[in-house]
Structures are given as structure tokens and as C-alpha cells.
Amino acid sequence: MKYGEVSTCPACGESGALEGEQVDNIRVEGPGWVRVGEEDYEFHGRGFGDVLADHFSCDNCQLVLDTYELLEAAGMDLAFEVEDEDFVTDEGEQEYGSD
Ligand SMILES: [Zn+2]
Numbered sequence: 001m002k003y004g005e006v007s008t009c010p011a012c013g014e015s016g017a018l019e020g021e022q023v024d025n026i027r028v029e030g031p032g033w034v035r036v037g038e039e040d041y042e043f044h045g046r047g048f049g050d051v052l053a054d055h056f057s058c059d060n061c062q063l064v065l066d067t068y069e070l071l072e073a074a075g076m077d078l079a080f081e082v083e084d085e086d087f088v089t090d091e092g093e094q095e096y097g098s099d
Contacts, residue, residue: 003051003082009058010074016058018071018080023049026087047087050079 007018030045056065056076065071071078 003080003084005080005082007056007077007080009056009061009063010076011063012058012061014058014060016056016060016063018053018077019055019057020051020053020080022052022054023082023087024052024079025050028088043088045088047084047089049082049084049087051082052079053077 002019002021003023004017004019006015008014009016026047026049028045028047032043032045033041034044036042052068053071053076054066054068056071056074057063065074065076068078
């Protein structure tokens, strides 16, 4: 899965797309499993992770930075935070099983 965020182009100053695939430091913030009934539990939480950027592209000036080294050289953000339900699901499955 690819993640992305809008980031300012270092060449023209317009908005470009910063993307990455590798996610580090996944964490779930929230109360976690909450008892909502006699035997019912619901998972309440939001999943966050830090995506390591490896690609930037700008539609305005056609700039493409396609390696970490190029992003670093251009002074781009090298990681950005994303929120994804999948992070929560993964966490929940570990505790709740497949049922
Ligand atoms: Zn640009």
C-alpha cells in the first residue's frame, strides 16, 4: 500500500505529492477495547504510523524525486504521519482473534 501527502515542491513552490510505502512506528491511540455490553467489546482507537518517503512528484513543473537520497538533497520531509484503519485492525486482530 502506498501512502501520500501533499508537500510543497522545492523547485516551483506549488503543491506536489510526497509518497512512501514503508511504515514505521505504528501505534494505536485511544482507549482500545471498551466494554459496551454484558459480553460485548468494541475497539475504539485510531491507528497512526510514520511513512518513510521515497517519492515526490510535482504536476506543475514535472519535477520527480524518486529516491530517498534525492528527497534528502532537496530538503524534503523524509517522513510523514498517516492515519489508517488498517493499523487498528492489525492491532485488534492480535488481541481478538479471527472471530
Ligand atoms: Zn514543482
